[in-house]
Amino acid sequence: xxxxxxxxxxxxxxxxxxxNLVGDATTAAPLGNxxxxxxxxxxxxxxxxxxSRFRAGxxxxxxxxxxxxxxxxxxxxxxxxxxxxxxxxxxxxxxAVGGYGRGELHPGSDIDVLLLHDPSxxxxxxxxxxxxxxxxxxLGLEIGHSVRTIDESLQAAAADQLIATTxxxxxxxxxxxxxxxxxxxxxxxxxxxxxxxxxxxxxDEQEERYSKFHDTAYNLxxxxxxxPGGLRDIQMIGWVAKRHFGSEKLHDLVEVGFLTEAEYQxxxxxxxxxxxxxxxxxxxAGRREDxxxxxxxxxxxxxxxxxxxxxxxxxxxxxxxxxxTAMKVARLNEMLLQHFQEEIIYxxxxxxxxxxxxxxxxxxxFLEVTxxxxxxxxxxxLLEVFLILEQRPDLKGVRASTIRxxxxxxxxxxxxxxxxxxxxxxxxxxxxxxxxxTHALRRMHRYGVLGRYIPEFSRIAxxxxxxxxxxxxxxxxxxxxxxxxxxxxxxxxxxxxxxxxEVMLQVPKPELLYIxxxxxxxxxxxxxxxxxLGAKDAYNFCIKHGIGAYDARLVAWLxxxxxxxxxxxxxRDISDPAVIIEMAHTVGDQTHLDCLYLLTIADIRATNPAxxxxxxxxxxxxxxTLTRKAIRRGLSNPIDKRELxxxxxxxxxxxxxxxxxxxxxxxxxxxxxxxxxxxxxxNADEIAWHTEAMLNAGEDxxxxxxxxxxxxxxxxxxxxxxxxxxxLFARCTSALDKLGLDIYEARVITTExxxxxxxxxxxxxxxxxxxxRRRGEEICQAMRAAALSNAAPPAPSSxxxxxxxxxxxxxxxxxFNDDSANQRTIVELTTADRPGLLARVGVAFSSCGVRVxxxxxxxxxxxxxxxxxxxxxxxxxxxxxxxxxxxxxKLGQYVDEEQGHS
Numbered sequence: 096x097x098x099x100x101x102x103x104x105x106x107x108x109x110x111x112x113x114x115n116l117v118g119d120a121t122t123a124a125p126l127g128n129x130x131x132x133x134x135x136x137x138x139x140x141x142x143x144x145x146x147s148r149f150r151a152g153x154x155x156x157x158x159x160x161x162x163x164x165x166x167x168x169x170x171x172x173x174x175x176x177x178x179x180x181x182x183x184x185x186x187x188x189x190x191a192v193g194g195y196g197r198g199e200l201h202p203g204s205d206i207d208v209l210l211l212h213d214p215s216x217x218x219x220x221x222x223x224x225x226x227x228x229x230x231x232x233x234l235g236l237e238i239g240h241s242v243r244t245i246d247e248s249l250q251a252a253a254a255d256q257l258i259a260t261t262x263x264x265x266x267x268x269x270x271x272x273x274x275x276x277x278x279x280x281x282x283x284x285x286x287x288x289x290x291x292x293x294x295x296x297x298x299d300e301q302e303e304r305y306s307k308f309h310d311t312a313y314n315l316x317x318x319x320x321x322x323p324g325g326l327r328d329i330q331m332i333g334w335v336a337k338r339h340f341g342s343e344k345l346h347d348l349v350e351v352g353f354l355t356e357a358e359y360q361x362x363x364x365x366x367x368x369x370x371x372x373x374x375x376x377x378x379x380a381g382r383r384e385d386x387x388x389x390x391x392x393x394x395x396x397x398x399x400x401x402x403x404x405x406x407x408x409x410x411x412x413x414x415x416x417x418x419x420t421a422m423k424v425a426r427l428n429e430m431l432l433q434h435f436q437e438e439i440i441y442x443x444x445x446x447x448x449x450x451x452x453x454x455x456x457x458x459x460x461f462l463e464v465t466x467x468x469x470x471x472x473x474x475x476x477l478l479e480v481f482l483i484l485e486q487r488p489d490l491k492g493v494r495a496s497t498i499r500x501x502x503x504x505x506x507x508x509x510x511x512x513x514x515x516x517x518x519x520x521x522x523x524x525x526x527x528x529x530x531x532x533t534h535a536l537r538r539m540h541r542y543g544v545l546g547r548y549i550p551e552f553s554r555i556a557x558x559x560x561x562x563x564x565x566x567x568x569x570x571x572x573x574x575x576x577x578x579x580x581x582x583x584x585x586x587x588x589x590x591x592x593x594x595x596x597e598v599m600l601q602v603p604k605p606e607l608l609y610i611x612x613x614x615x616x617x618x619x620x621x622x623x624x625x626x627x628l629g630a631k632d633a634y635n636f637c638i639k640h641g642i643g644a645y646d647a648r649l650v651a652w653l654x655x656x657x658x659x660x661x662x663x664x665x666x667r668d669i670s671d672p673a674v675i676i677e678m679a680h681t682v683g684d685q686t687h688l689d690c691l692y693l694l695t696i697a698d699i700r701a702t703n704p705a706x707x708x709x710x711x712x713x714x715x716x717x718x719x720t721l722t723r724k725a726i727r728r729g730l731s732n733p734i735d736k737r738e739l740x741x742x743x744x745x746x747x748x749x750x751x752x753x754x755x756x757x758x759x760x761x762x763x764x765x766x767x768x769x770x771x772x773x774x775x776x777x778n779a780d781e782i783a784w785h786t787e788a789m790l791n792a793g794e795d796x797x798x799x800x801x802x803x804x805x806x807x808x809x810x811x812x813x814x815x816x817x818x819x820x821x822x823l824f825a826r827c828t829s830a831l832d833k834l835g836l837d838i839y840e841a842r843v844i845t846t847e848x849x850x851x852x853x854x855x856x857x858x859x860x861x862x863x864x865x866x867x868r869r870r871g872e873e874i875c876q877a878m879r880a881a882a883l884s885n886a887a888p889p890a891p892s893s894x895x896x897x898x899x900x901x902x903x904x905x906x907x908x909x910x911f912n913d914d915s916a917n918q919r920t921i922v923e924l925t926t927a928d929r930p931g932l933l934a935r936v937g938v939a940f941s942s943c944g945v946r947v948x949x950x951x952x953x954x955x956x957x958x959x960x961x962x963x964x965x966x967x968x969x970x971x972x973x974x975x976x977x978x979x980x981x982x983x984x985k986l987g988q989y990v991d992e993e994q995g996h997s
Contacts, residue, residue, distance in 0.1 A: 130176045131233045134169050138234060141165050142202060146378055155201065155374035156367045163200040167191070167268050169234065170208070174269040177227040178219060186216025188274035192261040193239070197330075201374050203383030206231070209265060210242040211274045237383065245278050252287055256296040259288045263337055283341070290339040294439045298432065301331055315414075315559055315566055317421070319373050320385040324421025326373070328428040329366050335435050353434055355499070358427060365424045372417060375399070387417065392561070406622040410561050418557030418568050426541050430502075434495035437461075455483055462487075463494040470504040474512055477501060478521040478548070481539055485531035493538070501542045508547035519640045522548065526606040533578040536613075540574065551617045551632050558620050566703040569619050575701035576612040576694075580605070583693060594716055595696055598689050607646055608690055610637065611653040612697060630655035652687065653694055660695040664718045665711075665953040666962050670776045670842075671917065672734045678718065679725035688726065692719045710810045710839045710858055740771055746779030747786065754787060764790060773844050773852055776949075785814055785852070792816075798882035800875040804866040805856075810839060811866060813874060815853040817882040819845050821968055824947045825888035825937035826881040827853065832934040834877055835860045841950035845970060888938045905958045907990050909983050913972065919948050919964045920973040922982065926990045928959040936961070939985035943978070944968045 145158050174189055193207035194200065208231075210224065224242070231238045243251065252259035262282050267275050281287065288296070308314055308322045320326045329345075336342040340351055345362065348354040354362070372395065376384055379394050387395070396413035403409050441459050448456040454469045454476050455462055462483060469476050480501065484490055493501075512518055525535050539545035546553030555569040567575065582588040584605055589596040602608060611633065618628035630651040637647035659681060667674050682688040695715060700707040725734055744765065748758050764786065765774075774782065784801070792799050798817030805812055813831075817823065824843060831838055836857040844852040859866075905927040912921040924936065933952065940947055940963070949964035965982075966972060973979055 128233075130173070131230050134173060135234050138165070138169050138236075146202065149374060149378065154367060155370040159199045159201055159370055159374065162202075163191075163195060163198045166195070166200055166206060166236070170206075170231065171269045173230050173234070174227060177230060178223055181219060181223075185212075185219050186214070186271060186274075187212040187219050188270040188272065189268045190275055191266040191268050192264065196261065196264045196266045197333075198266065199370070201370075201377045201383075203237070203377035203380070205239050205383065206236045207239040207261075208268070209248070209261070210240065211248060211278060212242070212244055213271075213274055214244055216271070245274060245281075248278055249281050249287060252282060256288055256293060256300070259293070260297075260334055263334065288338070290439050293338045294335055294435055297331060297335055298436075301328075301432075315568075316386055316388050317417070318386050319369060319376065322421065324418075324423075324425035324428075326366070326369050328424050329362065329369075332362075332428060332431050335432075335439075339435070339439055348431075353431065353438075358499075361423055362427050365420045368416075368420050369424075387414075389561075407620055408561050411559055411620075414559045414561075415557045415568075418559065422541075422557060426502075426543070429541065430495050430498045433461075433492065433498065437495060451483060451487070454479065457487075457490060458494060460489070460491040461494040462490050462492070463497045464500060467496075467500060470500055470507065474504070474507040475515060475517040475521060477504060477508060477512075477544060478518055478525065481535040481544070482521055482525050482528070484538070485525065485528040485535050488530060498542060501544065505543045505547050508544065513548065513639075518548075523606065523640055523642075526609050532609060533574070533581050536574055536577060540570065549613070549617075549636070552613070554621075555617060555619060560619070566705075567701070569616050572701050573613055573616055576615065576697045577609050579697035579700050580608050580612050580693060583697070592696065592712070595693060598719075599693055602689055602693070603686075604646065607642075607650050608653070608693060611650045611657070611690070611694055614650070615654050615657045615694065615698065617654075626655050626657065649687065649690065653690055656681065656691060657694055657698060660691050660715065660718065661699060661711075664714045666951055666960070668917075668949055668951070668964060669714075669718050669721060670949075672736055672739060672775075673916065675718075675721045675725050676730075676733045678722045679730060682722060682726070683730075685723065685726055688719065688722055708810075708858060709805075710856060713805065713810070714840075736771075736775060740774040743774045743777070743779055743782060747782035750779060750783035751786060754783070756787070756790065760790075761786060768846060768848070768850070769852070770844060770846055776842050776844060777854070781812070781814075781854075785816070788814075789816055798879055800878045800882070802871045802874045802878075810856045810858045811836070811874070813855040813857060813878060815851070815855075815878055815882055817851055817853070819849050819851040820882075821944055821946060822888050822941045823851060823853065823882060825934070825941035826884055827855070827878060828937035829889050829934040830877045830881040831855065831857060832931045834874060836874070837952075838933050838950070839952050841947065841952075843946065843948050845946070888941050907987060909986055911973070911979060911982075914964065915972065917964070918970070918972055919966050922963040922965055922986075924959070924961045924963065924986060924990075926959055928954050932959055932990070933961070935989040936963070936986065939989045940965065940982070942985050943981040945973075945978075945982060946970070 142162070145162055149155065149158055170189070178185065188211045190196070190209040190211055191198075191207070192209050194204055195207050200206070212218070228238070228240055231240070248258070248262060252262050259282065262278060265275060304321055304327065305323050308318070314322065318325060332348075333342075333345060336345070336348055336353070340347065342348060342351075345354070346359055349356055349359050372387075373385065375395055375398050376387065376391060379391050379398070384391070392410045392414060396409040399413055401409035401412045437459070444459055446458060448458040448463070448465075450456045450465070451462075454465055454473055456465050457463075462480065464470070464476070466472075473479075480493065480497070484493070526532060528535075536545060539548070540552075540556075546556055552570065552573075555573070558569045559565070560569070565572065580599075583592060583595045583599040586596075599605070614629050614633035614636065616625060616629065617632055618625040621628060633654045634647050634651035637650050638644070642650070660678075663669065663674065663678055669675065682691060692715065696707075696712075699711060728734065748761055751761050752758060768789070777785070784803075788799060788801055798815060800816075801812075801814040803812055804810075815823075815827065820826075824841070828838065828841075837860050838855055838857050840854075840856040842854040846852065905925065907926040908924070910923040912923070914921050926932070933950075937947070945965050945967065947963055947965055951962040953960045953962075967974075967978060973982070
C-alpha cells in the first residue's frame with residue numbers, strides 16, 4: 096500500500112506510468128479523435144475493472160495510487176501524441192499537482208495539472224497546448240490546469256502558501272523533467288516560505304477550516320476531506336513534515352522521532368479506512384463527492400456490510416465507525432502539530448522549565464511532566480494534569496511529549512484507578528473549578544481519558560442518531576450541554592440568556608448540573624429508556640464519588656426527567672392550571688425546578704443550532720414562571736381557575752387605566768364579549784393590547800387583525816377578532832404559509848355571540864431583517880382577507896421538499912385523547928415534516944367540520960409532532976365513531992398526499 100507523498104509503484108514493481116497499460120492499439124493510434132477515443136475507452140475499461148476489484152474487497156489504498164499511475168500513462172500518451180517529437184525536448188514540463196500530485200486518485204477525483212515552462216528554451220505553440228488541454232477534457236477527466244513559467248510559479252508560491260504547497264507535492268508526468276527540479280531547488284532554499292512561516296500559515300488554514308465545521312468532527316453530514324479528523328488533517332501533517340524535514344512519507348516521521356511506530360500504524364489504518372469510504376462514496380454518487388450526505392449514508396452502510404439490530408440502525412453503526420476514526424485522526428493531528436510547534440516555532444527560545452509541583456512543570460508556557468515515569472509512578476496524575484490546566488489559565492496547553500505519555504498510559508485507568516480516593520477527588524475538583532471546565536473535559540475526551548474514567552461515556556463516543564433533530568454525535572452533544580451550562584454561570588455571557596444567568600446564580604452546587612449534563616444521554620443506544628438507565632448510572636457515579644445521597648438523587652432525577660420540561664412546554668396546554676399543578680408536583684421544589692430549567696435550555700441549544708429560538712426561550716420561561724408560582728403557593732394549595740382569571744383581569748385593567756380606559760367600561764366589555772377561557776389563555780399585556788384595539792374598533796374594522804413583535808423576542812403575535820367560521824383556521828394557516836411564516840402556537844376561542852378570538856405565534860421562515868411596520872401591514876392585510884373570504888379553504892400547494900427531508904420516512908401516526916375537563920378532544924399528529932404541513936392539516940379539519948381550539952406545533956428535525964385541541968362545530972368534544980373516522984381519514988389523506996409529492 097502506498098502512502099501519500101510517495102510515488103506509487105505497480106504491484107509488479109515497476110513504475111505504472113512507464114508501462115504500456117493502455118495497450119498496443121493506443122500506442123499505434125493516430126493523432127486526433129481516434130487517439131482520444133482509444134484512450135478514453137481504455138480509461139473507461141480500467142475504471143470499470145477498478146470498481147469491480149473494489150467491490151470484491153481490494154482496498155482503495157491500492158486502487159487509488161493505481162488509478163493515478165494509469166492516468167499518468169494515459170496523459171503521457173496524449174502528451175506524446177499531441178506534441179510528437181517535441182514532447183520531451185521542449186522547454187515545458189507537465190506536472191501533477193494536488194491529490195493527483197500525491198499519487199491518489201479516487202473514481203471522481205479532479206485531475207489537477209501544471210504546465211511549467213521556461214521561456215529561454217524551445218516554446219510549444221499555443222495551438223498544441225490548447226489541443227492537449229482539449230484532449231484531456233475529451234477523455235472525460237475533470238481537469239484543473241494552469242500554465243506558468245518557473246519565475247511566475249515561484250512568485251505565486253511566495254504570495255500564497257497554498258500554491259507553495261502544490262509545488263511541494265507536484266510530480267513530473269511528461270516533458271522536460273529538469274524544470275521541476277529547478278523550481279523545487281528554489282522552493283527548498285527556505286527563502287520562500289521558511290518552515291516557521293509555512294507552519295504558522297498552515298495552522299491558520301486548519302483553524303479556519305475547523306471553524307467552518309463548528310470545531311467538531313461530529314456534524315452529521317461530515318466532509319470526509321475537510322471536516323476535523325478528515326483526510327486534510329493527515330495531509331496537513333505530511334505537508335509540514337515535507338517542508339521542514341523534506342520527508343516524502345509519513346513513516347519518515349518515525350525515523351526522526353516525531354511519531355512512534357504504533358502511532359504511525361494508527362494514522363495509516365485511519366487513512367486507509369477514510370480512503371475506502373471516499374472511494375465508495377465516489378462510486379455510489381457517480382461523481383466527485385466528499386460530503387457524507389444523508390443521501391448516501393444508508394447505501395454506504397449497506398456496502399460495508401452493516402445491518403440493523405434492535406438497538407441501532409446499520410447507518411448508525413457505520414457512522415459511529417467513521418466518527419471514531421475521525422476522532423483518532425484529530426487526536427494525532429493535535430499532538431503532532433503541537434510537536435511541530437515546539438520543534439519549529441519554539442526551538443530557539445529559552446527551554447528552562449518552571450516547576451509547578453513534583454510531577455509537573457511549565458516549559459515555554461506548556462505543561463509537561465517532570466519525568467517520563469510520572470504516570471506509571473503516580474497514575475492519579477492522569478487526572479491532575481487537567482486540574483492544573485484549569486487552575487493555571489496562563490498555560491497554553493500540554494507539550495506533545497506529555498500528550499503522548501498520557502495516551503500511552505491510558506490503560507492505567509482501570510477499576511482500581513476509579514476506586515482510588517485521590518482520583519475521585521481530582522475528578523470532582525475538575526468539575527468544581529470556577530473556570531476551564533469545558534476545555535478540561537474536551538481535552539480529557541480528546542486524549543482518551545474521559546472515556547476510560549467513565550466507561551459508559553466511551554460507549555457513546557462517535558454515536559450518531561440518524562435523524563435531522565440531533566445535529567451532533569451523543570458524546571459531542573453531551574460536552575456541548577456542559578459548555579452551555581458553564582456559559583450561563585459566566586458573567587461575560589449573561590446577555591446571551593439573562594434569565595437563565597440569574598437562575599444559575601441561585602444554584603448552590605453547579606457541579607451537580609455539569610455531572611447531569613455529562614450523563615443525561617449516556618445510555619443512548621443500549622435499548623430501553625435511556626433516561627431511566629442513565630439515571631441509574633448517574634446515581635451510582637455520584638455515590639462512588641462521595642456525593643451525598645440527596646445530591647446524588649437530584650442528579651439522577653435530572654437525568655431521568657431531562658425531557659420533561661421541554662415536552663410539557665411544547666406538547667401540552669400550559670394555560671391549563673391542571674398542567675401547571677402537575678408540573679409543580681413533578682419538580683417538587685425550587686431547586687429541582689431551577690436545575691431542570693437550566694439543563695433543558697442547555698440540552699435544546701446543544702441538540703441542533705437551528706432548534707433554539709426565541710419562541711422556545713419564551714415558552715420555557717413562561718412554564719418556569721408559572722411552575723415557580725405554583726410551588727411558592729404550596730402544593731397543598733393548588734391554583735384555582737377563578738383566581739387566575741381575577742389576577743389576569745386585574746393586571747390588564749391596571750395597564751388599560753394608564754392608557755385612559757375606565758375600569759367600568761372595560762369590565763362591561765369583557766363581560767359582554769370575552770369568555771372566561773380567553774383570560775386563561777392570555778397574559779395581562781396581551782389582554783390589554785387586544786382590548787384596546789377592540790374598544791377602538793368600529794364595525795368597518797371587523798375583522799380586526801393585529802400583528803406585533805413580542806417584546807420578549809418570542810416571535811410575532813397575530814390576533815384576529817372576526818365572525819366565526821368553521822373554515823377560518825384552514826384559511827388562516829394557508830395564508831400564513833404563503834407569507835413565509837411558521838406557526839408555533841395557535842389559540843382559537845369562540846364567543847357566545849358568534850365571534851372568534853384567534854391568536855397565532857409565528858416566526859419568519861427565512862428572516863431577511865427586523866420586523867417592521869410594512870411587514871406588519873402585509874400580514875394584517877393577508878389575514879383580514881382570509882377572515883373575510885367566504886370561499887372554501889384553498890387547496891394546499893405543493894412545494895419543493897428540502898434535500899435532507901427526502902431521505903427520511905416517518906410513518907404518520909394519529910392518536911386521540913379525551914380532555915373532558917376542558918370539553919375538547921386532543922389529537923396527536925406525528926408525521927414527516929413538509930413545507931405547508933399545517934395548512935394541509937387545517938384543510939383536513941375543515942373538511943370534517945372540526946374547530947381547532949389550541950395547537951402546539953413542534954418540529955423535531957425531519958419529524959413533526961403536533962398537538963391539536965379540537966371540538967366539533969358545536970364546541971363539544973368528538974364523540975361519535977364517524978367523527979373520529981373522518982378526522983383520521985382526512986388527516987391521513989392530506990398528509991400522505993403531501994409526502995407523495997416529495
